Amino acid sequence: MAEHVQRRMRMYGNITNPRKEGVLGLSALASIIGVVVAILVFVTMPLGIWVQSFVVIVGAATMIGISWDGRNGRKKFEEVLGRRHFKKAEGKGFTNYAAGPTSQLPGGDFPPVGILARTELVGTTPAGSRTEKAMIWNPSNRTGTVIFSVQSPGMGLLDQESIDLMVDQWGIFQREAGVSSSLVQVAATTQATRDPGNRLPDAVRVTREQSQVADTPAFAREAMDEIVADLNQGVPKIDQWVAATFTARPNREAGTGPRSREDLAEDISTLLPGMLAQLKVACGGTVSVLGMDDVVDQVHTAYNPAVAPAVETARLAGEGTGLTWGEVGPTNAKLTPGWWEHAGYFSKSWQMYQPPAANFRETGLAGLLSAHGVFEQKRVTLLFRPMSPGGSQKAVQDQVMNAQFGNSQKGKKPSQIKKVALEKAEYSEREQAEGAAMVRFGLVVTATVDDPTKFARVEAILRDQAVSGIQLRLRDCEYSDDAAFAFGLGIGSVPKDFTRLSNTLRESV
DSSP states (O other), X not given: OOOOOXXXXXXXXXXXXXXXXXXXXXXXXXXXXXXXXXXXXXXXGGGOHHHHHHHHHHHHHHHHHHHOBOSTTOBHHHHHHHHHHXXXXXXXXXXXXXXXXXXXXXXXXXXXXXGGTTOEEEXXXXXXXXXXXXXXXXXXXXXXXXXXXXXXOOSTTOOXXXXXXXXXXXXHHHHHHHHOXXXXXXXXXXXXXOOOSOHHHHHHHHHHHHHXXXXXXXXXXXXXXXXXXXXXXXXXXXXXXXXXXXXXXXXXXXXXXXXXXXXXXXXXXXXXXXXXXXXXXXXXXXXEEOOHHHHHHHHHHHHOGGGHXXXXXXXXXXXXXXXXXXXXXXXXXXXXXXXXXXXXXXXXXXXXXXXXXXXXXXXXXXXXXXXXXXXXXXXXXXXXXXXXXXXXXXXXXXXXXXXXXXXXXXXXXXXXXXXXXXXXXXXXXXXXXXXXXXXXXXXXEEEEESOGGGHHHHHHHHHHHHTSSSOOEEEEOTTOHHHHHXXXXXXXXXXXXXXXXXXXXXXXX
C-alpha cells in the first residue's frame, strides 16, 4: 500500500524594520527631547516665565519638526534636507557632468561618476588559480570588491528539495559572511536588458565562422536560420552577479590593523575558493569570478546602454572591447529631481522603505525580477550587511527590549502591531540562540529608459511587481538618482558610508 507524504510548503519572513520606541506614541528622539525640555524648564525657573516659555516653544517645535511625517515613510525634514542639498548642488553646477578631452577632468578620460569616481580596477589572483581576477578598489572608504558572475538554471526544472537546499545554502553563505571580520557587504544583482535583436544571430554567426566548415548543407543552414528567426523575438538578456565588499580599515574587535590595497587583495584571494563553492550550491549552476575585461564591459554598458550590441558582438568574436576602467563612464550626465540622465538615456531608482509584513515563498521576488519591454535596462539589487555573532546577539537583545518597552507602557493598551513586533523579536532571539545571524538588508530597483515620459508607466509596473507575492513598498530616490544608480550597480558602493544620519539616529526618529 503506497503511503502519501505531504510536504509542508516553506514560508519565509520575520523581517523587521529597526525602530526605537518612545513614550506616548512618540519616537525615541522626540521623547528624549521632551525629557530635556522638562529638565530645562525646571532649571530655568529662577529666570522667569518668559525664558521657560521660550524653552517650551523651541522644544515643542523641534519635537513636531522631527515627528512630522512626509511621503512614503520619510520624515518631512528629510524631504526638506534632500531638496535643499539638491538646490545647493545645482547652484554650484554639480548636477551637470561632462567627461572626455574637452572636459575639466585631469586625464580627459571617461571614468565612473559620482561616488564611484575615485575607484580603481586592480587585479587579484585567487588561491589555486593562474588567472588574474578583478578587484574594484575604493580609496575613499578603503574597500575592495570582487564580483561573482552567477549562471543559474532557474527553478523551472528543479524539484522542491533542491530549491530548499539552495535557499538554505544562501542563508549559510550570509551567516559565514558575518564571521569574516573584513567583509562589510554582499550585493546580489539581477539585470534584465532589452534584447537588441542581434545577440542570437551574432552568436550563431561567430560559431559558424569559428567552426570553419565550408560544406554545410543548404537545408541545415536554412533550418538554423529559421529557428534563430523564430527564437529571436524579444528575448531579454538576464544577467546575475554577486559582489562581495571587503574593508582594509582596522577592526579592533577582530584584532586586525589597517591594510594596504595589496594586502587586502591577497587576503581576498584566500577567501574566494570557499565563497565560490558556497555560491555554486546556492545558485545550483555555475559561478565564476569576473576578470578585468568582464567588469569593464559590464559597467560600461550600464552607463552607456546604446553600445550594448557592439560590446556583445566584440565579446562574442573573442576580440574584446579593449576598454579600460578610465573609459567606462558616460560622456555626459545630468541630475534632475526626478531622474538621472546619462549618455542620452534616463535612469530612475526606487528603494524599499517597508519590508514585507507577511510571510512569503522563495518565489516572492520573481515578479520584480522579471523583464518587461518598456525597460532598456532594469536592475534589482539586494544589499546585505551581515553582522558578526556578537553584533547579532546585541541587535536581537536590543530588539527584544525595545519591543517589550513598547508593550509595557502604563495607561496604554498595546496594539496588535506591537504585540506582533514582540513575537517577532522573541522568535529572532530564539533563532539567534540556535546559530542564526542577523543581516541588515536593503533593496534598490533601477530602471533605464530612452524617454523620461515612460517613467509614469514604469513606476506603475514596478509597484505592481513589488507587491506580487511579497508585498514590498517602494519609494523613489528623489534628488539622489545618481547615487542610487551607483548603489544599484552592485559593484561595491556601501550606502552606510554616504548617509548623513547614523543608523542609531535614524532608528530613533
